[in-house]
Amino acid sequence: MITDPETWLTENEIVEAVAEHLKRSGWEIRQTCNTTQHGVDILAARGEFTLAIEAKGGGSSKPGSHRYGMPFDAKQKRSHVAVAVLAALGELSRGQHRAALAFPDDPRHLRLIEEIWPALQKLGIDVYFVGPDKSVRLGMNRPS
Numbered sequence: 001m002i003t004d005p006e007t008w009l010t011e012n013e014i015v016e017a018v019a020e021h022l023k024r025s026g027w028e029i030r031q032t033c034n035t036t037q038h039g040v041d042i043l044a045a046r047g048e049f050t051l052a053i054e055a056k057g058g059g060s061s062k063p064g065s066h067r068y069g070m071p072f073d074a075k076q077k078r079s080h081v082a083v084a085v086l087a088a089l090g091e092l093s094r095g096q097h098r099a100a101l102a103f104p105d106d107p108r109h110l111r112l113i114e115e116i117w118p119a120l121q122k123l124g125i126d127v128y129f130v131g132p133d134k135s136v137r138l139g140m141n142r143p144s
Contacts, residue, residue, distance in 0.1 A: 007132040008057070008059040008071040008072075008104060008106070008132075009057055009058050009059075009104050009130060009132065009134070010035070010057040010058070010061035011034075011035050011041075011055055011056055011057030011061065012034045012035055012057070012061060013130070013134065014055045014056070014057050014103070014104065014130050015032050015033070015034065015055045015102070016032075016134075017130045017134040017135075017136055018042055018055065018102045018128050018130060018136055019032050019042050021128070022042070022044045022051075026046055027044040027045065027046045027051070028044065028045045028046065029042065029043075029044050030043045030044065030045055030050075031043040035057075035061060040052040040053070040054070040091070040097075041053055041054055041055040041102070042055065042102070049098055050096065050097040050098065051097060051098045051099075051100055051126075052088075052091040052096075052097040052098070052100070053099075053100040053101065054083075054084040054087040054088055054091075054099075054101055054102070055084075055101075055102040055103070056077075056080040056081070056084050056102070056103055056104075057072075057104065058071055058072060058077075058104035058106060058109075059071040059072050060072070077108045077109060077112065078112060081101075081103070081109065081113070084101050085101070085116070085120075085125075087099075088100070088101055088123075088125050089123075092123060092124075092125070098124060098126075099123075099124075099125050099126075100125060100127065100128060101113075101120075101125060101127045101128070102127070102128040102129075102130060103128075103129060103130070104129070104130055104132075105129035105130055105131045105132075105137070109129070110129070110140075113127055113140065114140060117140055126138060126139070127139060127140070
């Protein structure tokens with residue numbers, strides 16, 4: 001879990017870490033998108049299942065943006081979680097893929113996901129959390 005606000009990860013780093021984690025877990029990565037591209041951030045396949053993952057980072061990585069190089073504040077993180085959940089619901093509605101989300105493993109993202117965790121579980125939406133060392137964990141279970 002991030003304790004130093006200077007150790008936040010960009011969306012591109014989240015995508016890279018989760019894609020590598022999935023590869024090691026036997027998934028085929030069919031697509032990854034960076035912050036300048038449109039589309040599903042990660043599209044992975046294993047057997048008959050495809051998984052569409054919407055990822056969000058912990059700060060702005062876009063040169064020229066007002067907050068470039070700075071971590072997102074609590075309101076921005078809340079907005080990004082809402083946008084990611086909307087994207088996941090869209091994937092489920094289209095019925096082509098299972099849906100998942102990926103966020104930095106920081107206290108604010110954890111609290112936001114914890115609030116909606118029961119609903120995400122009912123819908124079958126997985127959540128990946130990425131630590132500052134780019135370790136990836138699935139769901140709300142904290143490492144022991």
